[in-house]
Amino acid sequence: MAFDPKSSFSFLIFLLLSIQPLIFCLTTDASPPPTVCIVGSGIGGSSVAHFLRHYFHPIPSQPNPPNIIIFERRSVVGGRMATVSIGGETWAGALFSDPLVSRFWLKGQPPPPRFVECALQSTVDSFLKYYESPETRPVFETVDEMLKWAGLYNLTTRTLQDELVHIKISPLMIDELVTVITRINYGQSVSISGLAGAVSLAGSGGGLWAIEGGNYQMAAGLIKSSNVSLHLNEEIESISYLGEYYELNSTKGNSYSCDVAVVATPLDEVSIQLTPSVSIPARKLQHTHATFVRGILNPAYFGLRTVGVIPELVGTLEDPDIPFSSISILKQHDENDTTYKVFSREPMTDALLDTIFSARLETVRINWGAYPHYEAPEVFAPFILDGQHLYYVNTFENAASTMETSAVAAENVARLILSRYFSEAHPHSSNLKSKSPDAHTLHTDL
Numbered sequence: 443m444a445f446d447p448k449s450s451f452s453f454l455i456f457l458l459l460s461i462q463p464l465i466f467c468l469t470t471d472a473s474p475p476p477t478v479c480i481v482g483s484g485i486g487g488s489s490v491a492h493f494l495r496h497y498f499h500p501i502p503s504q505p506n507p508p509n510i511i512i513f514e515r516r517s518v519v520g521g522r523m524a525t526v527s528i529g530g531e532t533w534a535g536a537l538f539s540d541p542l543v544s545r546f547w548l549k550g551q552p553p554p555p556r557f558v559e560c561a562l563q564s565t566v567d568s569f570l571k572y573y574e575s576p577e578t579r580p581v582f583e584t585v586d587e588m589l590k591w592a593g594l595y596n597l598t599t600r601t602l603q604d605e606l607v608h609i610k611i612s613p614l615m616i617d618e619l620v621t622v623i624t625r626i627n628y629g630q631s632v633s634i635s636g637l638a639g640a641v642s643l644a645g646s647g648g649g650l651w652a653i654e655g656g657n658y659q660m661a662a663g664l665i666k667s668s669n670v671s672l673h674l675n676e677e678i679e680s681i682s683y684l685g686e687y688y689e690l691n692s693t694k695g696n697s698y699s700c701d702v703a704v705v706a707t708p709l710d711e712v713s714i715q716l717t718p719s720v721s722i723p724a725r726k727l728q729h730t731h732a733t734f735v736r737g738i739l740n741p742a743y744f745g746l747r748t749v750g751v752i753p754e755l756v757g758t759l760e761d762p763d764i765p766f767s768s769i770s771i772l773k774q775h776d777e778n779d780t781t782y783k784v785f786s787r788e789p790m791t792d793a794l795l796d797t798i799f800s801a802r803l804e805t806v807r808i809n810w811g812a813y814p815h816y817e818a819p820e821v822f823a824p825f826i827l828d829g830q831h832l833y834y835v836n837t838f839e840n841a842a843s844t845m846e847t848s849a850v851a852a853e854n855v856a857r858l859i860l861s862r863y864f865s866e867a868h869p870h871s872s873n874l875k876s877k878s879p880d881a882h883t884l885h886t887d888l
């Protein structure tokens with residue numbers, strides 16, 4: 443057949459006219475991508491963003507991945523994975539275990555030598571169930587369900603002391619070894635729950651890692667690869683449910699509309715006003731004072747003659763006369779110049795430090811609202827705070843507070859959001875008008 447440009451042109455016009463209603467239909471019916479707002483850029487908040495991206499699958503009513511905004515009140519990401527600089531070097535505070543390394547493919551740095559081999563392997567094995575394929579792993583609405591599924595719940599109902607007595611560990615071993623470990627890891631005695639205790643003991647058995655340059659890079663990497671709009675130096679002071687969406691207000695006077703809101707920080711000491719108010723079980727945080735000293739220990743304080751015989755790690759018993767939980771060497775520069783890390787429940791005054799150290803060149807102090815003050819039986823706030831789309835990652839910290847448990851809780855929260863909001867069953871709200879400033883201009887590159 444001969445090619446007739448005129449009739450081809452008419453056919454094209456005809457085609458465009460006939461499909462125009464369809465094009466119109468597609469553009470008006472497609473909802474704008476929903477916005478997920480995350481408060482906190484620690485391992486919890488950054489992992490929620492990562493897993494939302496990782497697990498998102500388009501569905502007809504929600505073809506586009508969500509916009510994700512992370513708010514961080516500080517000028518850096520990472521939260522409690524902060525580093526400290528002393529003696530011209532940067533130190534990562536916390537250590538994490540092999541599964542997190544293999545899961546996130548990190549370039550790790552082995553930790554200082556282990557000092558105790560004892561670990562509760564069966565508890566670790568139960569915890570590893572959270573690393574099984576999401577295809578076969580349920581999504582949990584409560585921490586209780588999540589712990590029961592892995593067989594870990596009962597350990598939160600009794601103290602570590604009760605658990606150890608039950609398995610016939612001697613009182614001497616409990617007082618002089620286990621207590622020393624729980625004081626180092628959680629600044630608390632063996633009255634913490636059996637699960638927090640097991641995590642603490644497992645963490646003393648080696649196979650632990652830290653990232654060169656600081657663990658905060660884990661959060662930075664997750665945020666960077668998750669196409670997130672990151673608002674540093676922006677503290678959220680209120681989250682209000684306004685019918686179909688949440689309004690987040692910041693101390694900068696900005697207001698943001700979010701379809702889903704995620705609290706990825708412990709609510710115990712931050713003042714975020716929730717409207718309507720939400721009632722969650724009261725929880726105290728255990729404060730750990732981390733004091734970094736560059737100098738040299740005073741051997742006389744320890745009843746010793748020379749500094750060289752003081753162990754690399756000094757642990758302590760539960761004795762009100764002992765003013766610190768642990769002192770450990772971070773780096774020995776030369777025989778009269780060492781960088782130490784001191785953990786204590788109370789601040790270390792200069793006068794006290796001057797009795798423990800014979801010389802101090804540099805001292806850095808950090809007061810951490812470090813982890814929950816554990817009290818078995820533990821009672822957990824729900825992951826879904828309001829029955830709608832307000833989520834709380836750090837409820838899981840009553841089970842155990844580690845970078846790894848935060849990441850595992852965050853993964854569950856991300857899956858909860860996807861299953862509850864991004865599923866065909868959910869009637870999506872559309873045409874939400876954002877009152878936020880232009881997200882693009884606020885995006886901060888890491």
Ligand SMILES: Cc1cc2nc3c(=O)[nH]c(=O)nc-3n(C[C@H](O)[C@H](O)[C@H](O)COP(=O)(O)OP(=O)(O)OC[C@H]3O[C@@H](n4cnc5c(N)ncnc54)[C@H](O)[C@@H]3O)c2cc1C
Pocket residue numbers: 481482483484485486487513514515516519520521522523535536537538676677678679706707708712713714730732810811812813836843844845846848
């Ligand atoms: C001294 C110490 C030693 C530790 N040792 C270990 C260890 O060896 N191994 C281990 O695995 N874990 C350890 N941990 C615990 C571990 O660091 C934490 O469990 C984990 O980092 C918690 O991460 P997260 O993201 O849940 O919370 P966070 O890291 O606390 O992150 C919350 C973030 O939210 C931000 N934020 C809070 N409120 C607002 C607001 N209103 N608006 C905006 N931003 C807000 C905070 O600034 C913070 O950056 C240790 C903790 C401490 C303090």
